[in-house]
Amino acid sequence: MTEPLLDIKDYRLHIATFDGAVHVLKGINLTVNRGDTLGIVGESGSGKTVLVRSVLGIGPRNSKVLQGSIAFDGQDITHLSEKDWTKIRGIRISMIFQDPMTYLNPLFTVGRQIADVIAAHEKAAVNGVSSKAARRTRTEELLDQVGLPNPSMLFSQYPHQLSGGMRQRVLIAMALAGRPDILIADEPTTALDVTVQAQVLDLINSLVEKLNLTVIMISHDIGAIATIAKRCAVMYKGEIVEQGLTSDILNRPQHEYTQRLLAAVPDIDAAAEKLPAEPAATEPAKPGILLEAIDLKKVYRSQSGAEFTAVNSLSLSVKTGEIFGVVGESGSGKSTLARMLLSLIEPTSGDVIFDGTNITGLAGEPLRQMRRHMQFVFQNPHSALNGRHTIGDAIGEPLRIQTSMSRRDIEARAEALLDIVQLPKSFKYRYPHELSGGQKQRVCIARAIALNPRLLILDEPTSALDISVQAQVLDFLQELRSELGLTYVFISHNLAVIRQICDRTIVMKHGEIVEQGRTENVFLAPREAYTQALIESGRKTSQAATLRPGS
């Protein structure tokens, strides 16, 4: 039998932090043979990113290998010098990343960035650097290889001129520049729209066949893993708890964590087991409609005078106590809509009516008073909390701004809120960076409900979270609704999530509603071609995870 291409033996690593060493990887054993496609599943914080970055020698600062080794193609690369790394990194092992928006340097053209990588590889190979023209030809070849149209034009374009899907393709082209043996993909589809996700996965699959690549893909999206990987490893708290053929693991998960993880995947084809809408406990001031938008329109004007209509003549009404879903791909105007509903941005025309009051023209103190009743939960809990404020400060902030409660009362209320969102009281002394994504999102929710609002607008509240955490947050949101009598406007591009929790849903495209109705009706009998396409591509990625019996 031939030697494995990558052989990780009893690899232990810790990271020195202010509070002492944290054991991030606890005895990892993993082998990858040439031509393998391996998926690594796990939540954020499970150590999967640290593991693959160690394979590339770009692990976190302050990290220390305690034990074990990583061998690549027979060579021990555990403690390689920076100089020796240049012969491997990006050339024999290369990597693509999660968010194509931030992993390309905004100040250099696409062509320059890829050509530089080629030059770096040639330098490392000590064969002398090829001419500029040769590098350009090779770059255009690579761009063509990843299915990008018009490579010669693309060569001199900047990242901001490309869409998310195109940028991810550019990053893949960059990773292929050195004709690598192993391609590591770290959550390559997480930041992309559903329709684009399917395309990028198709591309990776076709490259595996064409170039005989060995792929290691990290994801918390089991659907994506199932599309790519023949073999699969499940990581949990720094350990691999289960590995084997992907189909085996999906069909017969052994470890308790894997079972939980699979159960948490929202299924686009499953009807929701929702709590009934409008729980009896709520007693709305005026039964019926809580929030109404009439003919809402937002036009952005660039300095050069070009107009862009983000939201176009949109009307909707949200009933008290319901969960109102807004679906659409990025750029469909979802977030602009949400911000207008909250009067965070001024609509170009149209009105927003909250509980019978037109809030469009409100300003100053009346608007501030109104804000008590409507709160916002942002997409990315990592950037929605000020890193220099403790959790207790963050939760207490709306109370300090809006009420005249004493310090002690605010503190007590913050503790009670932590209790409501099921976090320990001691968390109030912690800082955001000490919390996981799911915990941070709970803190954001706690902050949003601090003033007992009547309406919560949630802008993609789970898309930055892991699946099992996502399931927890969704469950929790539903509980909270019945407990506190809240009304939600829930924005998402994840159809399975929408189906799981929303009572009524609108589908947005180019700033307009293309379809609306009861969520079940929208999913079971979509009338518009766009909705059908959206559901279809969503199904494609979630299908694999539902292979398992019993669903």
Added chain:
Amino acid sequence: MLTFAFRKLLTLVGTMIGIAALTFLITNVAPGDPARLVAGPNATEDMVATIRSEYGLDKSLPEQFSVYMGDLARGDLGTSIVTTRPVLEEVMRYAPATLELVFVAMFLGIIVGVPLGMLSAVYKDGPLDHVTRIFSISGVALPAFWFGIILQLMFAVDLGWLPVSGRLPLVTRPPEFYTGLLLVDSLISGRFSTFWTSLQHIILPAIVLSFPCLASILRVNRAEMIEVLQSDYIVAARAHGIASYRIVALYALKNAMLPTLAMIGLRFGWMLGSTVLVETVFDWPGIGLYAVSSALSSDFKPVVGVTLMIGFFFIVANTLVDLAYAWIDPRLRRA
């Protein structure tokens, strides 16, 4: 890019008109009758009235303003009372000395500040970082006149390595006039010994002028580099196998230069203003010294002229910074 540049130039003209209007307003708000001032303490009422009509001071304020703006448009900054020569001519005579000093100081600030900032960021919390921290704090804290005198005492008086003051020794004939910048003119006319002498003269005042500027460039560049070095695209560049020095000196530096450039633009204007002190200490015949001596003899036209001049160069410098921004950052070009 071209429309961007064009729009920037239009803004430049607009701002210039604004500055002119503002200086006009300030001179008219200032207490005292300029005509009486010009006429001197022993003048009779008749003389004052004559002067008033001669200078157009008897007209209404809007009329005066239109005359003033019209004169400015023709490049007429008025006449100095003390020297009885056109202010523009005098400002043009003194401006090159100041500009030369500012350019050299800026050059020092950038070539020392940017790399030191970069290195401090790469070796954050290392010995170099601590040294540059002390260095930059003292740079901002030391008053220019004190620091200038200390340098004069050390390098000119005690060690005798460099001249104490002035632009050139009295016995040296200045090179032919091309740009007014001695360093450039001496090179153009091939007089290398003059180049060397004027370099020796300029070095101390340039250091004094550049020190605070260098310090702030260093700090801004360091902070920005630290931020950029943690960004995703730098991780990606490492993962793709690009060499560390190249990542730092090319990729990260370009991104970090944007805020640094803003600081450079601001510091340029600040330097033009603070040459007044440095020029006084080093007896440097620039517009700062000219403005001070004019102000002391209540000669206001030159003061206004110098103010306009400084305003003009400040705006030009910041327009250049804006253009450099767009040149570096493609995302700004469309705006």
